[in-house]
Amino acid sequence: xxxxxxxxxxxxxxxxxxxxxxxxxxxxxxxxxxxxxxxxxxxxxxxxxxxxxxxxxxxxxxxxxxxxxxxxxxxxxxxxxxxxxxxxxxxxxxxxxxxxxxxxxxxxxxxxxxxxxxxxxxxxxxxxxxxxxxxxxxxxxxxxxxxxxxxxxxxxxxxxxxxxxxxxxxxxxxxxxxxxxxxxxxxxxxxxxxxxxxxxxxxxxxxxxxxxxxxxxxxxxxxxxxxxxxxxxxxxxxxxxxxxxxxxxxxxxxxxxxxxxxxxxxxxxxxxxxxxxxxxxxxxxxxxxxxxxxxxxxxxxxxxxxxxxxxxxxxxxxxxxxxxxxxxxxxxxxxxxxxxxxxxxxxxxxxxxxxxxxxxxxxxxxxxxxxxxxxxxxxxxxxxxxxxxxxxxxxxxxxxxxxxxxxxxxxxxxxxxxxxxxxxxxxxxxxxxxxxxxxxxxxxx
Ligand SMILES: [Zn+2]
Numbered sequence: 186x187x188x189x190x191x192x193x194x195x196x197x198x199x200x201x202x203x204x205x206x207x208x209x210x211x212x213x214x215x216x217x218x219x220x221x222x223x224x225x226x227x228x229x230x231x232x233x234x235x236x237x238x239x240x241x242x243x244x245x246x247x248x249x250x251x252x253x254x255x256x257x258x259x260x261x262x263x264x265x266x267x268x269x270x271x272x273x274x275x276x277x278x279x280x281x282x283x284x285x286x287x288x289x290x291x292x293x294x295x296x297x298x299x300x301x302x303x304x305x306x307x308x309x310x311x312x313x314x315x316x317x318x319x320x321x322x323x324x325x326x327x328x329x330x331x332x333x334x335x336x337x338x339x340x341x342x343x344x345x346x347x348x349x350x351x352x353x354x355x356x357x358x359x360x361x362x363x364x365x366x367x368x369x370x371x372x373x374x375x376x377x378x379x380x381x382x383x384x385x386x387x388x389x390x391x392x393x394x395x396x397x398x399x400x401x402x403x404x405x406x407x408x409x410x411x412x413x414x415x416x417x418x419x420x421x422x423x424x425x426x427x428x429x430x431x432x433x434x435x436x437x438x439x440x441x442x443x444x445x446x447x448x449x450x451x452x453x454x455x456x457x458x459x460x461x462x463x464x465x466x467x468x469x470x471x472x473x474x475x476x477x478x479x480x481x482x483x484x485x486x487x488x489x490x491x492x493x494x495x496x497x498x499x500x501x502x503x504x505x506x507x508x509x510x511x512x513x514x515x516x517x518x519x520x521x522x523x524x525x526x527x528x529x530x531x532x533x534x535x536x537x538x539x540x541x542x543x544x545x546x547x548x549x550x551x552x553x554x555x556x557x558x559x560x561x562x563x564x565x566x567x568x569x570x571x572x573x574x575x576x577x578x579x580x581x582x583x584x585x586x587x588x589x590x591x592x593x594x595x596x597x598x599x600x601x602x603x604x605x606x607x608x609x610x611x612x613x614x615x616x617x618x619x620x621x622x623x624x625x626x627x628x629x630x
């Protein structure tokens with residue numbers, strides 16, 4: 186049985202991930218992601234109403250028209266986790282394939298919401314929730330297994346496709362966190378076993394390959410956040426924290442620190458409410474009982490008015506806007522677009538890193554400069570990454586011992602750096618190590 190790996194998206198850039206694996210006449214697709222910054226540069230883009238071909242033209246979603254030339258039928262669409270660069274193109278592309286969408290329960294719920302918001306296409310693919318540790322029989326030849334991983338969103342797994350020629354491991358995205366704040370560490374024992382049984386190909390992310398050492402555990406981020414917040418136990422001024430709304434373990438940490446210093450944690454913003462309430466409903470997280478959340482503009486503004494009246498020191502708002510996005514809660518507060526008035530000594534904590542693109546730098550600069558004019562103190566980078574560093578990749582390769590390695594999820598600087606690293610430990614480019622570009626495919630011999 187021949188195995189072909191088809192690089193559809195995410196091989197020329199960070200974002201819009203999609204990889205197809207063909208085994209004989211059967212195809213399994215991994216991820217269908219969106220590249221958000223490609224949408225943001227078109228100010229009037231209204232994604233929900235746009236046609237997939239226009240979004241492909243904008244390079245916002247993977248160009249899956251190349252799939253027409255691949256012989257075989259798609260048996261399953263598998264999503265590794267719930268970040269938009271892995272599930273965001275589902276509403277635009279999935280309906281073209283007569284196949285179920287398989288993902289963990291949390292990712293499944295986020296996909297369901299994505300599909301519900303779609304205006305242009307009717308997406309009727311069956312959603313199938315598979316838990317970490319479980320298996321799904323795709324066909325007599327192919328079995329899918331979900332192996333527990335860790336990342337900056339809960340319920341992330343390594344999808345492993347068992348084929349007659351060995352396992353194909355899809356590692357987009359992951360970190361090898363042995364002391365996570367939520368969930369269990371990656372299933373090292375199972376990964377080692379799969380390595381012994383035989384891995385024919387590893388498709389792996391390469392975002393942080395240039396970072397030396399190991400990616401710090403989420404426990405370190407918890408210490409950073411806690412160290413700062415608890416320093417202001419007796420402070421009477423405002424404390425705002427902004428973080429990634431999909432980073433549930435971080436939101437939990439911040440909420441617990443608020444509780445610890447006697448402030449009520451309040452989640453503000455549409456996405457903040459959406460991700461956290463879904464996690465709570467699926468019982469994947471427990472927040473302090475004093476936590477409340479408000480999504481729409483009316484309830485957010487009402488809550489901010491109430492905080493002004495009751496006392497800034499009674500609450501700790503956890504808000505959207507760490508990238509300075511216009512319309513996000515923090516941006517609106519700083520621009521004076523809410524009933525909340527910032528004063529000298531108020532504090533804004535960023536539990537996030539600026540995602541490196543010029544637009545974010547500009548927007549974030551504006552928010553910080555305006556806040557400083559009001560006398561606000563800024564705390565930055567109370568954060569650790571969700572992506573494996575160089576030595577994590579080294580450990581991972583030794584666990585799995587794959588015959589072929591394909592770096593993905595990165596521009597050529599990242600996949601190229603990964604190739605350099607893999608050559609150092611014995612792989613050979615063009616032989617058992619492959620740099621792919623969007624639209625290209627490779628036959629695994
Ligand atoms: Zn991710």
